[in-house]
Amino acid sequence: MDSQVAASSYPASLTGSLDPGVSRWLWLVKWLLAIPHVVALAALWIAAGVLTFVAGLVILVTGRYPRPIFDFNVGVMRWSWRVAFYAYAALGTDRYPPFSLRSDPTYPADFAVEYPEHLSRGLVLIKWWLLAIPQYLVVVVLTGGFGVVLGGPGHIITGSGLIALLVLIAAVALLSSGTYPRPLFDLTMGLDRWCYRVLAYTALMTDQYPPFRLDCGGTESSATVHATAGPARGGRAAPA
Numbered sequence: 001m002d003s004q005v006a007a008s009s010y011p012a013s014l015t016g017s018l019d020p021g022v023s024r025w026l027w028l029v030k031w032l033l034a035i036p037h038v039v040a041l042a043a044l045w046i047a048a049g050v051l052t053f054v055a056g057l058v059i060l061v062t063g064r065y066p067r068p069i070f071d072f073n074v075g076v077m078r079w080s081w082r083v084a085f086y087a088y089a090a091l092g093t094d095r096y097p098p099f100s101l102r103s104d105p106t107y108p109a110d111f112a113v114e115y116p117e118h119l120s121r122g123l124v125l126i127k128w129w130l131l132a133i134p135q136y137l138v139v140v141v142l143t144g145g146f147g148v149v150l151g152g153p154g155h156i157i158t159g160s161g162l163i164a165l166l167v168l169i170a171a172v173a174l175l176s177s178g179t180y181p182r183p184l185f186d187l188t189m190g191l192d193r194w195c196y197r198v199l200a201y202t203a204l205m206t207d208q209y210p211p212f213r214l215d216c217g218g219t220e221s222s223a224t225v226h227a228t229a230g231p232a233r234g235g236r237a238a239p240a
Contacts, residue, residue, distance in 0.1 A: 011114035012200035012205070016090055016110075019093045021094075023174075027091050027175075034087045041080055044076045047076075048076045059204060063121050064118065070115055074111070078103060078110065079101055081109055081110070081192075082111075088167050093109065119207055127204070127207070128203075132201065139195055142163050142191050142194065143161040145160075145161070170184050170185065189217060194210070197210040
């Protein structure tokens, strides 16, 4: 199996480009600057949670995810990722995130999910809780809680897991040397990517089980595969 094909095969795609001139000190106040986004996202995630429940009922009957709800929920996740990338899930840019659900090609971070033409009616009942338990355990380690998986924006400015620790180390390096260690950024991106893949799966957007694989790097195409992909439950397998 081609590792690069495997790395890019998952239908949820998370990207982030490290700005070369990230400020030494701005990260000290990004928690404050991000508050307007956190307030907006808190309301949006409540709506997304309700709409996900509605989408689950529709999938149970028709096997299809309503496209308007799908686009809205992906937009909320995209907005959350841009703010997280700006703040304490990556510290990858000092460019203030746009207040928008839409993809912005000018912003250095993005998130997208391929729209599924059909979803399993049976899996919708169990994949978000039973099948996802192993992934939840990983996310707890990475975020210090359920973080993005429960749809809350709190991970943007708080956290105690491995991602927060790595970002803190990067922040100290920025403060002392003015340079963000590239290997540290690539590793952090891989962990963030893992979490958002689980988010897409538990939000019922795909039947393809998130791989137990750490794909590092800023883009899906440059990701480095460190392990074999996990099983696809009810979805397509990674191409051989």
